[in-house]
Amino acid sequence: MKADPAVQRRLLDLAEADADLNRVNHRRRTxxxxxxxxxxxxxxxxxxxxxxxxxxxxxxxxxxxxxxxxxxxxxxxxxxxxxxxxxxxxxxxxxxxxxxxxxxxxxxxxxxxxxxxxxxxxxxxxxxxxxxxxxxxxxxxxxxxxxxxxxxxxxxxxxxxxxRRRAERDLIVKSLPEGLAALYERVRQQRGIGAGPLQGSRCGACRIELDRTALAELRDAAADDVVRCEECGAILVRETGR
Structure with missing residues (x-):
């Protein structure tokens, strides 16, 4: 799957909105x-x-x-x-x-x-x-x-x-290509976190350091390729997309 790097960056906004909603639910329960x-x-x-x-x-x-x-x-x-x-x-x-x-x-x-x-x-x-x-x-x-x-x-x-946060989330989802939004939702449902930034050699979703082979594959991937963390499966938003 391909998506413009700027569009991929919106996944981080979506992930942040979901994290906020999870915190609200946790706060409600506790x-x-x-x-x-x-x-x-x-x-x-x-x-x-x-x-x-x-x-x-x-x-x-x-x-x-x-x-x-x-x-x-x-x-x-x-x-x-x-x-x-x-x-x-x-x-x-x-x-x-x-x-x-x-x-x-x-x-x-x-x-x-x-x-x-x-x-x-x-x-x-x-x-x-x-x-x-x-x-x-x-x-x-x-x-x-x-x-x-x-x-x-x-x-x-x-x-x-x-x-308020759910309304903001809905706007983000509407701005995403349908296929990319569907992939994010599927990953989030399965893994808990749909997307995270690639921070150096670390996945921002699971906080795990990626091995050299995985990093090399990420470097070789085109800027508009939608890539995922081999450890947690979350969509990785790369620095090259910024």
Whole structure:
């Protein structure tokens, strides 16, 4: 295949555009925000799990608090009933029994009130823990949203750079002979790099020094011959083409 040396030099512009696009894709895959998002998501989940545990503990204590309050109210209701019975013409034996029961109820009420006080203190501490856990969840979610926002901004910037560079690439491809462009694309798909400059005795695509035989063949080739690196297969753009 033959192509004007000036046209061949455009392959280096095309290779540079492809290298830039590869860097954009690499940057997109390796944004530091992606790792930060993973960490932030795990943090949010951990804080939410802690909140569930705190809410469960508070719910248990709240139910126990209500149970004790109901039981104390039942004891008080029983006490009121017994006192009403004592003043409503009860016999001496009934009064004695009622007095004994009132003593028992008083002791029971005292025990329940002590238990209630303890549960109320635990419930208050648990409620504080729930509040702190909710605040921790909110803070973690805000952190996640902030990192996602930075990721989206970085991706938008990369998208703009990619669109601009791809448009420039398309113009370069359109300026090339169809056969030369097709060869470049085929080599790029197979080898990763479609073209590179011959830098002294080194291929600019694979960075490998060419042997004397290959260099002699390159020197003997016409200026408009499209030559390739024997090591990597990339199209070699020679100094003689400049």
């Amino acid at each position: 944004l530091p925000e992606l790792e930060e998002i993973g960490q932030a998501e795990r943090e949010v989940q951990a804080r939410r799990d802690e909140l569930v545990v705190a809410q469960t503990a508070f719910g248990d204590l709240d139910r126990e608090n209500k149970r004790l309050e109901n039981e104390i109210e039942q004891v008080r209701a029983r006490e009121r009933r017994d006192r009403e019975m004592m003043t409503s013409g009860a016999s001496a034996k009934q009064v004695e029994d009622l007095e004994h029961e009132l003593q028992t109820l008083a002791r029971r009420q005292g025990i329940l009130e002590e238990e209630l006080l303890e549960v109320m203190e635990q419930r208050e501490a648990s409620e504080t823990n729930v509040t702190k856990s909710q605040e921790a969840v909110t803070a973690a979610e805000e952190r996640l949203a902030e990192v996602r926002s930075r990721r989206d901004a970085a991706l938008a910037e990369l998208e703009t750079a990619e669109s």
